[in-house]
Amino acid sequence: xxxxxxxxxxxxxxxxxxxxxxxxxxxxxxxxxxxxxxxxxxxxxxxxxxxxxxxxxxxxxxxxxxxxxxxxxxxxxxxxxxxxxxxxxxxxxxxxxxxxxxxxxxxxxxxxxxxxxxxxxxxxxxxxxxxxxxxxxxxxxxxxxxxxxxxxxxxxxxxxxxxxxxxxxxxxxxxxxxxxxxxxxxxxxxxxxxxxxxxxxxxxxxxxxxxxxxxxxxxxxxxxxxxxxxxxxxxxxxxxx
Amino acid sequence: xxxxxxxxxxxxxxxxxxxxxxxxxxxxxxxxxxxxxxxxxxxxxxxxxxxxxxxxxxxxxxxxxxxxxxxxxxxxxxxxxxxxxxxxxxxxxxxxxxxxxxxxxxxxxxxxxxxxxxxxxxxxxxxxxxxxxxxxxxxxxxxxxxxxxxxxxxxxxxxxxxxxxxxxxxxxxxxxxxxxxxxxxxxxxxxxxxxxxxxxxxxxxxxxxxxxxxxxxxxxxxxxxxxxxxxxxxxxxxxxxxxxxxxxxxxxxxxxxxxxxxxxxxxxxxxxxxxxxxxxxxxxxxxxxxxxxxxxxxxxxxxxxxx
Numbered sequence: 001x002x003x004x005x006x007x008x009x010x011x012x013x014x015x016x017x018x019x020x021x022x023x024x025x026x027x028x029x030x031x032x033x034x035x036x037x038x039x040x041x042x043x044x045x046x047x048x049x050x051x052x053x054x055x056x057x058x059x060x061x062x063x064x065x066x067x068x069x070x071x072x073x074x075x076x077x078x079x080x081x082x083x084x085x086x087x088x089x090x091x092x093x094x095x096x097x098x099x100x101x102x103x104x105x106x107x108x109x110x111x112x113x114x115x116x117x118x119x120x121x122x123x124x125x126x127x128x129x130x131x132x133x134x135x136x137x138x139x140x141x142x143x144x145x146x147x148x149x150x151x152x153x154x155x156x157x158x159x160x161x162x163x164x165x166x167x168x169x170x171x172x173x174x175x176x177x178x179x180x181x182x183x184x185x186x187x188x189x190x191x192x193x194x195x196x197x198x199x200x201x202x203x204x205x206x207x208x209x210x211x212x213x214x215x216x217x218x219x220x221x222x223x224x225x226x227x228x229x230x231x232x233x234x235x236x237x238x239x240x241x
Numbered sequence: 242x243x244x245x246x247x248x249x250x251x252x253x254x255x256x257x258x259x260x261x262x263x264x265x266x267x268x269x270x271x272x273x274x275x276x277x278x279x280x281x282x283x284x285x286x287x288x289x290x291x292x293x294x295x296x297x298x299x300x301x302x303x304x305x306x307x308x309x310x311x312x313x314x315x316x317x318x319x320x321x322x323x324x325x326x327x328x329x330x331x332x333x334x335x336x337x338x339x340x341x342x343x344x345x346x347x348x349x350x351x352x353x354x355x356x357x358x359x360x361x362x363x364x365x366x367x368x369x370x371x372x373x374x375x376x377x378x379x380x381x382x383x384x385x386x387x388x389x390x391x392x393x394x395x396x397x398x399x400x401x402x403x404x405x406x407x408x409x410x411x412x413x414x415x416x417x418x419x420x421x422x423x424x425x426x427x428x429x430x431x432x433x434x435x436x437x438x439x440x441x442x443x444x445x446x447x448x449x450x451x452x453x454x455x456x457x458x459x460x461x462x463x464x465x466x467x468x469x470x471x472x473x474x475x476x477x478x479x480x481x482x483x484x485x486x487x488x489x490x491x492x493x494x495x496x497x498x499x500x501x502x503x504x505x506x507x508x509x510x511x512x513x514x515x516x517x518x519x520x521x522x523x524x525x526x527x528x529x530x531x532x533x534x535x536x537x538x539x540x541x542x543x544x545x546x547x548x
Contacts, residue, residue, distance in 0.1 A: 052436055078438035090433040092426055103426050106419065107438035154437070 005030045005158055005190055006051070006082075010060035011070075013050050020046045021214045023060065028158065028192050033184050035193040035201040035222070037235055038211035044194040045087045047211075048160050051192075052084055053077045065157070079107050083156030087163055087194075089147040093136025097127055100135050100146055104153030112155070120149045123179060141172040148176065152183075158190045165197045173197065177204050198235035202226045210235075243386040248513045249506070254397045254466065256505020257404035261459035262482035263489065263497035264411065265328075265452025271428040271492040272448050273340070275347045279331055279354035280456060281479015287324040287457025288470045289362055292371055294319050300376060309377045310399065317403075317461050321454035327358075328453025329446055337442070355475070362472040370471045373464055400462045407458060408498055411451075415494060424448060428492070477521060481508070484528040490541020499539060 006028040013021045021043050028034045038044050049055040051062055053074040062070040069077050078084075083104075091100050101120060105113055121128035124145040130138060135146055144164055151159055161180070165173035177200050183189040195201035202208050202222045210218040210231060218228065225231050262284050269277045294316045335350040380394035415421035423444050426434040435441050463478065464470050485504040489496025504524055511523035531538065 054432060054435065073440075074435040075438045075440045078436060084436050086433065086436060090430055090436075092429045092433070094429055095422070095425060099422060102419075103422060103434075103437050106423070150437070 005065060006192065007063040008047070008051065008060070009063070011047070011050055011057040011062065012059040013046055013055050013057055015046075015055075019214065020055075021050065021057075024211075024214075024216060026209055026216065026219075028190060030190055031184075031188045032207065033180065033191040033193060033205045035195055035205035035208045036211055037195055037198040037201055037208060037225075037231075039234075040196065042211045043214040044211055045162050046214075048084060048086065048162050048192075048194060051077075051160065052082060078154070081155075081157035082160065083151040083154040083158070084160040085147040085151040085162065085164065086160075087166075089143050091135045091138075091143050091146050091150065093134065095135055096132050097135050097138070097146055098131040100150050101127070101153050104150035107154055116153055116155070120153060123152075124149055141168050144168060144172070144176065148179075156189070158192065161191060161193045163194060163196060165195065165200065173200065180204060196235075198231065199226070202231075243384055243389040243391050244513070246384060247389070247391045248509050250391070250393055250397060252506035252509035253502065254400050254505070255509055256502035257400050258459045258462050258466070258501075259478070259482045259485045259505050260498045260501025261404055261407065261455045261462075262478060263485040263501045264408075264494060265456050266483050266486040267489070267491055267494060267497040268424075268448050268452050270486070272424060272431075272445060273336070273347075274344070275336070276351065276483065277331075277336075277449075277452075278348065278351040278479070278483075279335075279358060280452065281475035281477075281482065282355045282358035283324055283327055283331070283453045283475070284456040284460045284463075284478055284482075285362065285470070285472065285475030286327055286358060287320050287453070287460030288464045288474065289366060289371075289460075289472075290320045290323045290457065291316050291461040291464050292373060292470060295373065295376070313376065313399075313461070313465070317458050320457040320461055324453040324457030324460070325450040328449040332446055332449040337445075355479075359472050359475065366472065368472065370469050372469050375468060376465060396465055400466060403458070403462070407455065411455070412494070414451075420444075420447065480528075481521075481524045484524055484531070487528060488531050488538055490538025492542070493538065493540045496538055496540035503539075 004027055008024055008026045011021055011024040012019065024047060036044050036047070046055055050057050053069065053072060057070045061068055064080055064082060067080065069080065092103060095103070101117060105116060126142055127146060127149055130142065135143065138146060148161065148164060164176050168176070180191055181204055184191060193201055193205060202225050205222045207221055208219065208225045209216050210225065218225065218230065220228070262280065265280045266277060269275065269280070300312050331354050335354050336347045339346045339350060377395050377399060380392050380397070382390055382392050384391035415424065423434065423439050426437070426439060427441055427444050431441055463474065481504055482501065485500035486497050487500070488503055489498070489500030504527065507527055508520050508524050512520040
């Protein structure tokens, strides 16, 4: 029996008067890759931000490693071991690549920094080549790698990834998905992945959820969802790839 | 020519004081996007705390420059700590509760805090101008022309050197330490800084404390340089430092330093060659001209961000 690392129960959030999420229930177990697929505006990023306490859940609860976190300040939630590479990457554009990675490690004992940095440079060699460059001048794919690298520098127990493949060339997206699989298999990294690129996400994930207009409409294993007729029609362009 | 050089020296001295105050404006603007109109009055409080400390310690003019400097560093430290407490308290009470409210709200409370501080000091310290005997006097002659003698006082040297040291230390703090990185991160993307585990409230508080501490040193320098202060000095010095921050590019730290220097020089040269009665007009006209023709300032970024 795997341990239940993240448990979301009945979470509802609002933007002003508009309700964004309606009673979301979902789980991520230790060592899993779980994905949430859905169209633009379905509420996937809102859920990620609600887990981190940026958009507050008005109703419902979020539990991480057995601890209720939905009323904690964001920086304390992060210090429990949740790390997010958010929608739009949000790297610090006027900091160097190196400084961005340093920012990823603010919650971590400095004695780990040199090793972690070397590991990140091994994972994404382009970041080492560009370490002194202003992050805002990187290409989209490089920025995505930096955002993921920055999130990994926090040594997360749970990595939240919001659309890591958005706007990337298919080959770069594949590299990123391969990296995630590798980290999951070799280090047991737990990942919650939000994607529009449903095919790759469902192939990578052990389980998945489908979100439509702020509600979870389907859930199942990756292959179940891949073969589900509704998923095929709505997110995989008909007959799959 | 000698007269020009003398004014140049005076302008750099005054510009150093403005530059130190301007940093507080620009840092706070950079991180929470508000103009802290009470900042000039924190400078004034710093000057008063310095004066009170000097009187309590019974410091008087000394012939030894070394002793004078040592004592003044102690006064500066005390003044920085107390002004820092003011800065922290102002943010905590007047600005933080309004975070997330409409943009004008903290601007209005800032003006309220400014009026409060002026009245508080007027009520507790009196409205009369407070004189101070020169603590470090003397200087030396660097040029002796036919009709005009150029002199640099020890006080001027002290002000410029101390400003240079503070700015160097401050630049190091911002560019190389984790505190400085946290500050820059909050300035560039506050929500993301939070998502990396930065306690944004602490970072903002620290910003106010640092700005206030630098303003307090400026207050001490003003006190020593002019020898008189009153509860109202924060207003005009504050607006001039604000002009300096705008001229340099609001949000840019090197810009604030440069802007301070330029405003100091403009003021001194205007007073020297045109009219000392209207020297404030020169500085404020500069503000208007910059806002109309160069709103991003000398070293500021244009407002367009690559998405």
